Amino acid sequence: MNWRRLWAIVLKEMRQMRRDRITLAMIIGIPVMQLVLFGYAINLNLRGLDAAIADQAGTAGSRALVMDMLATGVIEPVAEARTPRQLMEMLRRGEISVGVVIPADFERRRIDGREAVQVLVDGSDTVVQAAAIQLAQMPIGGASANPPSTGPAARAPINVVSFYNPERRSAVNIVPGLIGVILTMTMVLFTGVAIVRERERGNMELLIATPLSRSELMVGKVLPYAVIGLVQTTVVLALGMWLFRVPVHGSLLDVYLASVLLILANLTLGLLISTRAQTQFQAMQMTFFVFLPSILLSGFMFPFAGMPTVVQWLSEVLPLTHFLRLIRGVMLRGASLWELWPDVLALVGFTAVMMTLAISRFRKRLD
Template identity: 50%
Template structure:
């Protein structure tokens, strides 16, 4: 068999023309590596800074103010709130407002004179990278307050909540629930509408009295059951195999997961109504999946990202569900405690359904 360069050239020219005419595919070829390289190269940072913390200064003294300033100067933490009682501060950890609390006792001056530990950190240990960063402050020097002639004792005591053994599985398994649901739910529905076009079923749908919103809901509801099956498998294995504690209510877990499943399925529908082919739908899905995994806080702490990357992360449903599911499972929170993330998932689903319905209407014109 003799290869013909002319025939090969003709086919290559056809492929290039076809690629340039397919605007979405051509844009993905350029934009996927460009945007993701800039985004992830800039956003992924294992050096954590500006961890939101609260402080309870029971001493109400000038020394307490100096210690608070010294802790904040490290740039590892940022004081976002001050509370009068330890109970209020612990509630801030439970609802995710603060990742740690610094408690300065009323006898702070006496502790300095006696060269004892000056206070205590209460830390959300469910995130091992966050707790490791706070642990670095355990022995921070405060030479402006006390001059140790011998070996310096720990400046602060540390109490790790929710994961005192600092096991990574405790943090990873709930996060995997968000990642796996993101991948499967978006993949299921990203080709749902465009598949009807490619199979020639769109004309049938046009002739039926089905309303666009009815079609969108009918497309996603069957996959809700699939999502719950995955939830049972992941949490069951996490509990029995990896000994991940489930501190929250099962009802709260299921409700929070339902909101995220609906949001993810809706995101897939938006992709499906915008794509012209299943290949385009798959490319757009990949474009969404990578940021959802890398910017949601699953692999790298949200606090370690620069502000522009956090803005991108805040748009993604996976970021909000990561906080919700870890809060419920590990900290025993409920949906009201994490109401901001709960509200975002609800609004995203409603707006997404409207957007997908309008996109389907346009495809009928």
């Protein structure tokens, strides 16, 4: 082996890497991003679950119990409710994760040793369900939530009622999210290399000679992959229902409409990446840079409520975050897209912005 020639190749690769700014950014960016995400943003100790409390008793004892629940930090009231029915509607629409019902005869139930409080939980997320169960261990009136079965000092337990996934099966929560993860990975990657591939194969010269406008070319690139995305949705949905018995409580049409919204959002994001990347390798690098935060911050792998506030704001920019709320709301809670309109609006707005940026950045030129 000639060490001089070997050193020449090493220098050549280092100079090429220095000219490739995207690769250079990835060398530093990926370790920093993973360190920040895993060390700061991801927190399995859930606190601040969105909650609503229906205190129908309105007594000093019930108010003290509410204050004790809030002091644990497990729940944080974000809405007001007067009846259990209102709490159920909020759970179904995804506005809250936990609802607390204190009946009008709370004091009598507490004295008689009967069930005094109900905690209604959106059990579609098993981690949220496990966190809410901590409330059942709280004392009522200074006594344990699990008192002895006899004796005048016995206190009634706080009963936790789980909806939408009473069996606590992980597949019920994971499979709907997998639809979004697969669509994010494939759609962004497919369109991320679309324009770059045209340049590398020499097809861009032919496209330049055609009367196609930038908008027509971009939309034409998106539509075929949208059909592929629907096929992938059907495959995952069918296998999830067959192998894992994942229910679809809502409209199947709403499931596909939500999938279309995510598909279009990811395709336009991929097109924007494609207008920036110079090679297919760069496009794949940039796709990975988008895919990793989407997986970790959207609420698919780790609870959204456990993330710091700043990270939650960042997560709201990711299409997968809104899709997970839509697909789990429709499939598991039986909600309609109309009831989940904020997330629908977020995906539509993201698609419009990304498509506008992609069209404005694209030039029918070889340079």
